[in-house]
Amino acid sequence: MRHGRRGCALAPHPVLDAIEGPALRPKRTRIIGLYTHPPEGATVICADEPGPVIPRTFPPAPAWSPDGHRIKAELDYTRGPEKTWVYGGLRPCDGQAVTMTASSRNSVFHQQFLQLLENANPDGDIWIVTDNLSSHNSVSTRTWLEDHPRIHHAIIPVGPCGTTCKRGPERGQGDLAALVRHEQAKARETRVKRPPVAPPAPRMPEQPYATGSALIVEHDAACLKYDGRNYRLTMRRLLRNTGTEPVTRYLIRISVDRYPGAPERSNAHYRADPLTWEELALTATCRGENMRWQAKHDRDAFKEVWLLFDNEHGRFPLYPGESVWIEYTYTVSDDKWGNWFQRAVRLPTEQLEVQLVFPADLDPVVWGTETSMAAEASPLRTPPVRSDEAGLRHFTWITTTPALHARYRLEWRFRARPEPEPDQGSSGD
Numbered sequence: 001m002r003h004g005r006r007g008c009a010l011a012p013h014p015v016l017d018a019i020e021g022p023a024l025r026p027k028r029t030r031i032i033g034l035y036t037h038p039p040e041g042a043t044v045i046c047a048d049e050p051g052p053v054i055p056r057t058f059p060p061a062p063a064w065s066p067d068g069h070r071i072k073a074e075l076d077y078t079r080g081p082e083k084t085w086v087y088g089g090l091r092p093c094d095g096q097a098v099t100m101t102a103s104s105r106n107s108v109f110h111q112q113f114l115q116l117l118e119n120a121n122p123d124g125d126i127w128i129v130t131d132n133l134s135s136h137n138s139v140s141t142r143t144w145l146e147d148h149p150r151i152h153h154a155i156i157p158v159g160p161c162g163t164t165c166k167r168g169p170e171r172g173q174g175d176l177a178a179l180v181r182h183e184q185a186k187a188r189e190t191r192v193k194r195p196p197v198a199p200p201a202p203r204m205p206e207q208p209y210a211t212g213s214a215l216i217v218e219h220d221a222a223c224l225k226y227d228g229r230n231y232r233l234t235m236r237r238l239l240r241n242t243g244t245e246p247v248t249r250y251l252i253r254i255s256v257d258r259y260p261g262a263p264e265r266s267n268a269h270y271r272a273d274p275l276t277w278e279e280l281a282l283t284a285t286c287r288g289e290n291m292r293w294q295a296k297h298d299r300d301a302f303k304e305v306w307l308l309f310d311n312e313h314g315r316f317p318l319y320p321g322e323s324v325w326i327e328y329t330y331t332v333s334d335d336k337w338g339n340w341f342q343r344a345v346r347l348p349t350e351q352l353e354v355q356l357v358f359p360a361d362l363d364p365v366v367w368g369t370e371t372s373m374a375a376e377a378s379p380l381r382t383p384p385v386r387s388d389e390a391g392l393r394h395f396t397w398i399t400t401t402p403a404l405h406a407r408y409r410l411e412w413r414f415r416a417r418p419e420p421e422p423d424q425g426s427s428g429d
Contacts, residue, residue, distance in 0.1 A: 034127050034154055035092060041124040045117055046092060048130065049105050051085030087113040089128070091121075107138040114144070114151055129154045137263065139377050143407050146255060146344065149302055153263060214243035215250075217349040218323060224341050225357040231337045234329045239318060246317040247309065250326060251296070253344075254280065254303040256336050270300035275336060277303075284328035287316055291326070301336075340411040345402045352402050354410060356395040360388055362414040366395040371407045384410065 038044045085105045089098045098120050102109035110133075117126060130136060132155045145151055219238040224231060241247050256275060259266040277295070284291040284307045292311050297304040307328060309317045318324050343354060358364040368380040384395040397410065 031129055031154060031156060034129060038093075038127065039125060042127055043091065043121045043124060044093070044127045044129065045089045045098075045121075046129045047087070047089040047113075047117075049085055049087050049110070049113075049133070051105060052083040053086060085109070089113070089117050096120075105133075105135065107135040107140045110135045111141060111144045114148070118148060118151060124150070126151045127154050128152070129156065131156055137261070139371055142257075142260065143344075143371055146253070147346075149297055149299065149304070155263065157264075214241070215247060215347050216240045216242055217347050219351050219353070220343070220349055221353045221355075222341075222343060223355045223357065226334070226359070228359055228362075230331050230333050232329065232331050233341075234327065236325060236327045238323060238325050240323040241318045241320050244320055246319045248315070248317045249309065250307045252305050252307060252328065254282075254305070254330060256301050256332060256338070258301075258336060258338050266301070270336075273336070274300035275303065275332070279333065280330040282328065282330045284326065286324060286326045289313070289316055291328075339413065340409055342407055342409040345404055345406045345408075348404060349402055351398065351400050352408065353396070353398045354384075354408070355397075356384070356410060356412065358393050358395075358412070358414070360391050360393040361416060363416040364393055364395075364412050364414050366410055366412045368397065368408060368410040371409070372403055372405065377409070380408065 034044045084101045084103060087100045087102060087109065091097070098113075098116050100109075100113055100116055102112070114128070117128065128151065130153060135141060136153055136155065145153075216239070217237055218240050219236075221236045223234045223236075225234075226232075235252070239247075239250070254275070256270075257266055258269050277298075280303070282293060282305065284293060286307075286309060290311050292308040294306045294308065295303065296306055307326065309315065341354070341356070343352060345352065356364075356366060366384050366386075368384060369377040370380055371377045380397065382397070382399070384397040387394045387396070395410075395412075397408075399408070402408070
């Protein structure tokens with residue numbers, strides 16, 4: 001491993017041992033550290049999207065005619081109109097690769113490629129080492145990643161250290177390329193020494209609710225209140241079971257992102273100060289009864305929770321044909337939440353309502369955008385309605401029959417408070 005200009009060793013992988021100091025390069029070592037010390041149970045993939053590749057034809061090679069004259073054919077350098085990009089992901093631990101081609105390089109095809117990588121690696125987290133392209137951090141890609149929490153991007157830093165990680169042996173810097181070759185050689189030796197094993201059976205997709213259930217959200221109402229320091233979210237949903245089996249649990253997600261335009265900075269922020277269950281103080285009720293809850297995923301800035309239709313006193317499942325209100329609340333401080341709130345439509349929904357409540361003396365203003373699976377963000381079709389009462393400013397926005405998988409994002413600014421840094425923001429979902 002090379003040393004810095006002052007003779008100091010490169011910083012270890014920040015996830016393993018975050019160290020800062022002169023001549024240390026944490027961004028570069030974070031990428032290399034994913035290869036040398038991958039997180040436990042995780043798969044690391046080196047991905048790239050070269051292109052465009054443009055096919056062209058070549059004329060026949062020169063030859064001789066029957067009467068002894070040489071036939072010459074001029075070279076044809078013209079290229080056809082067809083273009084294609086090649087998406088590829090290499091798994092250095094065993095040399096296996098996943099590839100696909102696409103007619104362009106954009107967010108839609110990047111997400112399709114991520115889906116192929118997820119299908120090929122059904123267990124554990126997936127860390128994808130890749131370039132800093134706009135399609136990797138677009139609104140639609142970040143939205144897609146919310147539904148695929150196992151996938152994490154490790155963006156190669158821009159500049160000389162990124163060149164080292166990306167180009168490998170070019171310009172005499174072959175740390176990463178040599179590392180990949182070493183890991184592939186070890187994998188080949190392992191395959192020779194050990195008898196072959198049968199590939200694991202494909203993992204069946206998890207049923208989020210009971211087989212035979214079909215949940216519909218008749219009314220989805222979110223009320224977010226800010227007191228100047230903390231955000232308190234109250235979610236109320238009127239659920240209807242149109243299936244044939246009782247529903248005994250309901251999945252919710254809590255996701256925050258303080259710096260959505262800077263994933264490296266955001267990851268570092270939550271590693272140093274993760275979102276905890278204690279500060280969330282999550283509570284849920286149904287039919288006047290407290291609901292137990294079980295954590296499904298517990299990450300620094302992302303939680304998935306099963307709300308259970310039971311407690312220590314008994315069970316109260318949602319039977320076919322029934323409708324019931326559930327309500328849950330949690331709290332997040334403003335240094336983790338930020339200035340935006342997003343609603344995602346994951347079940348068929350008849351009415352969606354969002355209410356924001358801020359101190360009026362902060363002079364808040366609110367606007368919003370809508371994102372779907374087929375289109376990038378666009379302004380909300382109707383504006384939030386403002387009203388002032390008892391020192392509080394309310395903003396209410398309602399829509400009916402929102403499209404499945406659509407996302408509605410409300411953002412705000414406090415004109416009476418100094419502006420935050422340009423890339424600062426957060427989300428709750």
